[in-house]
Amino acid sequence: MIAIRYFSMKVLSIIILLCAVLSPVSADDARTVVDVWNREVEIPAEVDSIVAVGSMGPRMAAYLGVVDMLAGAELSDINSESARYDYSPVYHDVLADLPPVGRGGGSGENNAYAEEIIMLQPDVIIAGFDEDACDELQRQTGIPVVSIRYRAHGFIDEGFYRSLRIFADVVGAEDRCEEILSYIDGCKADLARRTDGIPDSGKLLAYTGAVTYNGRHGFAFTYVNFPPFVAIGALNAADELAAAQTGDAEAAALASGTAYIGDDGFEIDPEKIIEWDPDIIFLDPGNMDIVNSEYAANPAYFESIRAIEEGNVYSMPSTNSAGPNITYLLMNAYYAGTVLFPDSFSDIDFRGKSSEIMEMMLGRDFFDEMESDGLVYGKLEVGVR
Numbered sequence: 001m002i003a004i005r006y007f008s009m010k011v012l013s014i015i016i017l018l019c020a021v022l023s024p025v026s027a028d029d030a031r032t033v034v035d036v037w038n039r040e041v042e043i044p045a046e047v048d049s050i051v052a053v054g055s056m057g058p059r060m061a062a063y064l065g066v067v068d069m070l071a072g073a074e075l076s077d078i079n080s081e082s083a084r085y086d087y088s089p090v091y092h093d094v095l096a097d098l099p100p101v102g103r104g105g106g107s108g109e110n111n112a113y114a115e116e117i118i119m120l121q122p123d124v125i126i127a128g129f130d131e132d133a134c135d136e137l138q139r140q141t142g143i144p145v146v147s148i149r150y151r152a153h154g155f156i157d158e159g160f161y162r163s164l165r166i167f168a169d170v171v172g173a174e175d176r177c178e179e180i181l182s183y184i185d186g187c188k189a190d191l192a193r194r195t196d197g198i199p200d201s202g203k204l205l206a207y208t209g210a211v212t213y214n215g216r217h218g219f220a221f222t223y224v225n226f227p228p229f230v231a232i233g234a235l236n237a238a239d240e241l242a243a244a245q246t247g248d249a250e251a252a253a254l255a256s257g258t259a260y261i262g263d264d265g266f267e268i269d270p271e272k273i274i275e276w277d278p279d280i281i282f283l284d285p286g287n288m289d290i291v292n293s294e295y296a297a298n299p300a301y302f303e304s305i306r307a308i309e310e311g312n313v314y315s316m317p318s319t320n321s322a323g324p325n326i327t328y329l330l331m332n333a334y335y336a337g338t339v340l341f342p343d344s345f346s347d348i349d350f351r352g353k354s355s356e357i358m359e360m361m362l363g364r365d366f367f368d369e370m371e372s373d374g375l376v377y378g379k380l381e382v383g384v385r
Helices: 002-022 057-063 088-096 114-120 131-141 158-171 174-195 227-232 237-246 249-256 270-276 285-297 299-303 326-340 350-362 367-372
Strands: 030-034 040-044 050-054 100-102 124-128 145-147 205-209 221-223 265-267 280-283 313-315
Touching: 030 158, 040 145, 050 057, 050 100, 057 088, 057 124, 057 158, 057 350, 100 114, 114 131, 124 131, 124 158, 131 145, 145 158, 158 174, 174 227, 174 326, 174 350, 205 237, 205 270, 227 326, 280 285, 280 326, 285 299, 326 350, 350 367
Parallel strands: 050 124, 124 145, 205 280, 280 313
Antiparallel strands: 030 040, 205 221, 221 265
């Protein structure tokens, strides 16, 4: 009986797929959108249901307040609630009740469940996938696939604005989109003005390590064009390697008008950190187990770093988990400001500002859930196991 049922489901999936392929959207009931790869995608004039998969897909649905339009959810959202995804504490209960439509993650590859999506028949699939992966999923399902792939480069750059506006255009959430972007504009202007005019000679040198980027990493994994530092004009020690690290990726994206695909996160020679001699070090608290294991293996190295010996190590909760958490990028920028430029940020109540950001982006304060999941702010002690 199980074999017969499985065979019947497969046949039904094939029939639905054939119907979708043979019955494209009527020209009288369609419109065309251009995604981040400049793919022209024909979608229904009115979109009532969507599947959002891959990097930034579910997250942008949450920011835009259209989670109710989702026909399914990814396993990474269904299986557990985790503050590593900023929208999860707010929307996990809703997402957990939806049928699975993909594995989840930020690789850019096609890890969606084509057959399950065919059974659900959403109007549009919105995917944080690379160009070839989008084409593949569209061939597999016969359903329009619009890419909103976004990789952080600098502080909430135009790539994010474009991706969110494409998503909003598809689902009819333009007003909410502009409300979010206007708020971000205000934060960016506020952050920048606080340190405007401070010469580099008057700034502390900062290093960010143990950065989560395509996985967890140890002390010597850092980031050029680090978004929180860019936001406040901080001196990032690693930025002397920016040109070599990102290469022509930024110029290529600008020239082609497509999404940025460079790698801003990378491993450096640990001796380089000693050479830089940063005044302040920020580490991802979620990777301190790795850092502390490294310390146990070579305590002399860590004890030779001035910032560690002087106790100037602070937390920098990860912003990356299947794409950047924009909520945390904003919070981290304000936090970095309070540490690196205390006089310029003396009026900022960081806890209160965090609440404001979370409520604007996702509708409620979930700071306690962040802390419960280890995304904490404050000083860190290297070597404590």
